[in-house]
Amino acid sequence: MNDTRQANQNDNAGGRPVTDDISTTPGAAQPQPRWQPIGAVDRRVVGVLAEKAKTTPDAYPLSLNAIRNACNQKSNRCPLMTLDLEEIQESLERLRLLGAIGVVEGYGRVPKFRHYLYEWLSVDKIELAVMAELLLRGAQTEGELRGRTARMEPVADLAALRPVLATLKSKGLLISLTPEGRGHVVTHALYEPGELDDTGANAPRRQAVEPPPGQIADAAPPAMAAPLAKPEATETLGRDIAELRSQVAQLRSDTDDLIDRHRRFEDELRKLKDALGG
Numbered sequence: 001m002n003d004t005r006q007a008n009q010n011d012n013a014g015g016r017p018v019t020d021d022i023s024t025t026p027g028a029a030q031p032q033p034r035w036q037p038i039g040a041v042d043r044r045v046v047g048v049l050a051e052k053a054k055t056t057p058d059a060y061p062l063s064l065n066a067i068r069n070a071c072n073q074k075s076n077r078c079p080l081m082t083l084d085l086e087e088i089q090e091s092l093e094r095l096r097l098l099g100a101i102g103v104v105e106g107y108g109r110v111p112k113f114r115h116y117l118y119e120w121l122s123v124d125k126i127e128l129a130v131m132a133e134l135l136l137r138g139a140q141t142e143g144e145l146r147g148r149t150a151r152m153e154p155v156a157d158l159a160a161l162r163p164v165l166a167t168l169k170s171k172g173l174l175i176s177l178t179p180e181g182r183g184h185v186v187t188h189a190l191y192e193p194g195e196l197d198d199t200g201a202n203a204p205r206r207q208a209v210e211p212p213p214g215q216i217a218d219a220a221p222p223a224m225a226a227p228l229a230k231p232e233a234t235e236t237l238g239r240d241i242a243e244l245r246s247q248v249a250q251l252r253s254d255t256d257d258l259i260d261r262h263r264r265f266e267d268e269l270r271k272l273k274d275a276l277g278g
Contacts, residue, residue, distance in 0.1 A: 037190050041081075042100075044083070044136065046135065048067055050115050052070055060114065064092075068088050077136055077137065100115065126164050127173075129152035139187040140186065142161060173188060174188060
């Protein structure tokens with residue numbers, strides 16, 4: 001795993017930290033994407049690298065331990081995973097061979113890793129933020145995705161998100177799981193063949209529950225049914241719920257970042273004590 005790119009070596013030569021990759025400038029020739037379907041563990045690992053590059057750039061690129069901790073987070077992850085270091089190492093090697101990630105030198109004896117997803121997927125910054133959230137959490141409604149993406153890149157509202165989703169769909173990176181409109185559910189296209197059906201990710205997230213045929217006659221008559229909420233009130237409530245979900249997701253992300261920083265501080269303090277003989 002010693003294929004460190006010359007550009008990264010040049011960045012590190014001056015002691016400058018490697019931050020998130022720079023997306024291609026508007027109007028520039030777009031590189032041909034090199035992406036292909038990858039397994040669940042690889043999606044989690046590369047999604048973590050993309051996420052942390054944006055949310056904690058001062059701690060990026062990531063060490064093997066940092067990647068494992070981020071993969072096994074209890075928030076902003078679906079499904080939850082408990083990956084060990086060997087599984088992470090094997091995933092990093094697969095992703096390295098695919099050109100999706102690389103090793104960065106210049107950080108002492110501990111190897112660190114970064115993603116090359118801008119080139120690998122041929123996306124810009126906001127598109128990568130959307131893809132990172134889909135890789136980390138799978139299928140989501142547009143409202144959920146907007147709130148979660150906004151913690152990485154600014155996305156004002158659904159009107160700002162939808163052109164991004166359309167572009168990703170045109171690149172073959174995004175799949176609609178339900179008809180467009182209210183409650184539109186999307187996911188990424190990096191699932192391995194047959195995996196989408198096996199995981200049930202292509203099933204609508206919200207389905208109407210129909211009574212069994214034998215119970216239809218026992219249903220309450222229309223006059224007894226509860227009045228339906230006005231469309232305006234329903235839409236407002238939906239926006240409020242989406243905003244609350246966004247705020248909770250941001251708080252969880254901030255908490256996880258603080259925990260990661262505290263853990264790194266403790267590691268550095270312990271190393272300093274060992275170096276001082278204390």
